[in-house]
Amino acid sequence: MFRLTVLLYFLVYVYLGTLTTFGVAGNKEKLVTVKDKFKLPSDDLMPFVGFGTYKVKGDDLIFKLLDYALAAGYRLIDTAQYYENEESIGQALKVLLPKYNLTRKDIFITTKLLSTKLGEADVYQSIEKSVKNLGYDYVDLFLIHFPGLPSRDNTTNPKNDSVLRDETWQVMVRAVKDGLVRNIGVSNYLVHHLKELLENDHGIKPGVNQLEWHPGYHPAGLLELCKQEGILLQAYGSLGGTGRANVLLKRPEVVKIAEKLKKTPAQILLRWALQQKIGIIPKASSEDRIKQNMDLDFIIPEEDMRALLSFEQKHNSWNSGNIQ
Numbered sequence: 447m448f449r450l451t452v453l454l455y456f457l458v459y460v461y462l463g464t465l466t467t468f469g470v471a472g473n474k475e476k477l478v479t480v481k482d483k484f485k486l487p488s489d490d491l492m493p494f495v496g497f498g499t500y501k502v503k504g505d506d507l508i509f510k511l512l513d514y515a516l517a518a519g520y521r522l523i524d525t526a527q528y529y530e531n532e533e534s535i536g537q538a539l540k541v542l543l544p545k546y547n548l549t550r551k552d553i554f555i556t557t558k559l560l561s562t563k564l565g566e567a568d569v570y571q572s573i574e575k576s577v578k579n580l581g582y583d584y585v586d587l588f589l590i591h592f593p594g595l596p597s598r599d600n601t602t603n604p605k606n607d608s609v610l611r612d613e614t615w616q617v618m619v620r621a622v623k624d625g626l627v628r629n630i631g632v633s634n635y636l637v638h639h640l641k642e643l644l645e646n647d648h649g650i651k652p653g654v655n656q657l658e659w660h661p662g663y664h665p666a667g668l669l670e671l672c673k674q675e676g677i678l679l680q681a682y683g684s685l686g687g688t689g690r691a692n693v694l695l696k697r698p699e700v701v702k703i704a705e706k707l708k709k710t711p712a713q714i715l716l717r718w719a720l721q722q723k724i725g726i727i728p729k730a731s732s733e734d735r736i737k738q739n740m741d742l743d744f745i746i747p748e749e750d751m752r753a754l755l756s757f758e759q760k761h762n763s764w765n766s767g768n769i770q
């Protein structure tokens with residue numbers, strides 16, 4: 447009996463030893479857990495898991511959800527000028543950080559430039575306003591929200607998007623040097639946008655590229671480029687949508703894996719990203735789901751990871767594919 451037990455333990459040990467991070471076969475890297483952090487080019491550490499606040503508005507609602515999120519262990523809060531909730535977040539943190547015995551440096555705040563501001567004369571003032579709204583004297587990460595003017599009207603701005611991106615980046619570099627912003631990055635950038643920025647980053651490399659990313663949309667080459675350049679790919683819309691129905695929650699392939707591993711479909715989709723060292727910023731409105739989305743320290747076997755890579759590809763949110 448004793449021998450059998452030892453043998454069993456040995457076999458489990460060998461089995462665990464053969465599991466690898468998906469995408470780096472043969473390379474036994476440590477699997478990412480919800481407490482892990484990504485090292486940005488500035489050497490700042492950024493949590494892989496954050497709390498998303500897209501379409502969450504109102505002081506009371508923000509307070510309630512951030513209360514749940516901080517209790518559940520989230521330490522990154524993701525917002526944007528577009529979400530119109532920066533001030534509510536700032537006010538909530540003033541009360542909630544002391545409640546959880548945290549200080550400003552224990553949390554990581556991301557916000558993003560309103561897309562219509564790309565290349566505008568007041569980008570710097572707009573960063574200052576975000577910092578002030580969020581209630582402290584800096585933000586951890588500031589992103590260009592979209593690589594072009596959303597509805598291209600070059601009668602109001604005759605410069606092309608490529609020039610507007612470059613001008614905006616230069617202002618963001620200045621904001622880092624002035625201490626307003628600790629790190630800068632981009633959102634909705636595809637390979638050609640990112641390569642252009644890497645060729646001329648004015649001295650500060652982007653730390654993050656945040657975009658729609660899930661089994662139903664993972665454009666080729668982007669994750670590889672980000673990894674090679676030390677940029678964190680951070681996913682939004684992990685459940686298959688943004689605001690719209692989260693279309694992947696009911697996919698039979700996802701449901702099947704969830705049943706097998708005794709997890710929810712949402713946990714499978716979030717773990718799928720995290721296991722590939724992709725950042726995630728799930729949003730939820732109930733305490734239970736906020737907690738569940740932080741409960742991701744399990745392993746999806748490689749064959750299931752692969753099955754989740756084989757879905758037909760379809761973009762659900764903002765499309766930057768036609769932005770030059």
Ligand SMILES: *[C@@H]1O[C@H](CO)[C@@H](O)[C@H](O)[C@H]1NC(C)=O
Nearest residue numbers: 543544545546547548549552
């Ligand atoms: C709060 O943090 C301080 C300093 O890290 C620690 O000594 C104290 O025990 C903490 N209190 C609670 C309630 O966690």
Ligand SMILES: *[C@@H]1O[C@H](CO)[C@@H](O)[C@H](O)[C@H]1NC(C)=O
Nearest residue numbers: 598599600601604605606607
């Ligand atoms: C202005 O927009 C038109 C129509 O989209 C396009 O053909 C033209 O190249 C644009 N000009 C510049 C300077 O971007």
Ligand SMILES: *[C@@H]1O[C@H](CO)[C@@H](O)[C@H](O)[C@H]1NC(C)=O
Nearest residue numbers: 605606607608609610769770
């Ligand atoms: C954008 O405009 C600049 C300056 O006029 C020009 O050098 C560049 O080729 C243009 N880029 C695109 C993609 O049209």
